[in-house]
Amino acid sequence: MHKPLKSHLKIALKVLRYLKGSPGKGIHIVKQPKPSLEAFVDADWAKCIFTRKSETGLCVKLNGSLVSWKNEKQNTLSKSSAEAEYRAIASVTSEIVWILKILKELNWKHLLPVNLFCDSQAAIKIAVNPVFHERTKHLEIDLHFVREKNLIWSFENSKDKYC
Template sequence: MGFVQSVCDYSLFVLSKSDVFVVLLVYVDDIVITGNDKSATENVKNSLRENFLIKDLGLLRYFLGIEVLYSDGNICLSQRKYCLELLNEFGYLGCKPVTTPIEQSFLVTNKCKNDQKILENVNGFQRLIGKLIYLSLTRPDISYDVQFLSQFMHSPCQSHLDIALRLLRYLKLSPGKGISFKKSSSMVLIGFVDSDWAKCLKTRRSVTGYGIFLGETLISWKSKKQNVVSRSTAEAEYRAMCSATCEIMWILNVLSELKVVCSLPVKLYCDSKSAISISQNPVFHERTKHFELDLHFLREKIAAGIVEPEKISTDKQVADVFTKGLNAAQHQALCEDLCLDNMFAT
């Protein structure tokens, strides 16, 4: 049919001929199709009907458990139904909600508190965390907590279950909240990256957190423990910048296949002046020689004009929500910066 498979995402197919542009996204037997020419999309659907038994559900409303809402030219991806079913399954539909997913003073440790034993019902904990992982597809505000709880899938204690149940109480506050895509002429790609040094008290590994925006919309985010121990806050921040740069490279490739032109360099906002200095200084110092591979990668992209690190104040660092627990005011402010919206609110 003339479609070309994306090299960045094998489930994405693109048809581009003269002024006609059609995009096809396939997941098993579920298909999303869009384009700039209505007759071209109809021709694609007719071609599919000739070979397969398909059902046209019209305008996209529901896809893989994600509800698509439209309002004033904006699109919101929400998992309200999925979230309510989750709360109902674990008996938390009538619980008292909390304003933050995790306590600000929480200390990360792999040890069970007060010599607690491993939970007898491990399968129940695993099922809960698995559902929370899928819910985080449209709820970046719970990414940090889900990342932490995922480390104890095989040996959870009561303290870990308490954190997971608190997360359910947080979801009860606004189950309809989701990512909002705002219509904008701006196609500027920017990134925010942060790291919490030696967050885990047992392994002393740091947590990487980043959020990538296209215009005003958050399109990619991650909260993940780093693979190696960083010897300083600058090194931890630097490794986080490298992870964010890899994601930016992938996003730029996907956007180029979708014929979206982004201006370069991409601004990468970091609140560590030391990490930015290391990334821009071509001289290897004693303190940086042990993470030479990451140094070469990031400096290469900076020299090529693909990314440009820039200092940002800590109070404006959006990526903080992916690396640590915050108080209610900070958490709410960052959720607004992440374009999280609840279209079901009256």
């Protein structure tokens, strides 16, 4: 950073205190001949009984070790379970892009394509099909960037959930 502020120093000291207080703790990543990145995502449509917003659960694994997970309420209301799942896919895609940027800085190579597992066949079809649909018009602007990423889409049965 070319102009660090006092707030940056505060954050750096907090990180150092955390690292000092937790020696031996960390993420164990097993070396494999071909590194792999895989993501699992699920959404619970209209879960919140007060706002009717959906909930997203996701996790990302590097060589089988969990490196990122998130469980959050979606920001917008979804009209269908497929839309809620597609929004969850967009969320995990953003997480994957961020992780890939970090791994690129660490000189990790050959992580593409990323395996993405989702339990909604409708959401996967929306993601892989570039044809315009009247029902998905409102998804066009903020979510269709997932089509541009190098992902392998896989259906995951709901009973085998990771998230």
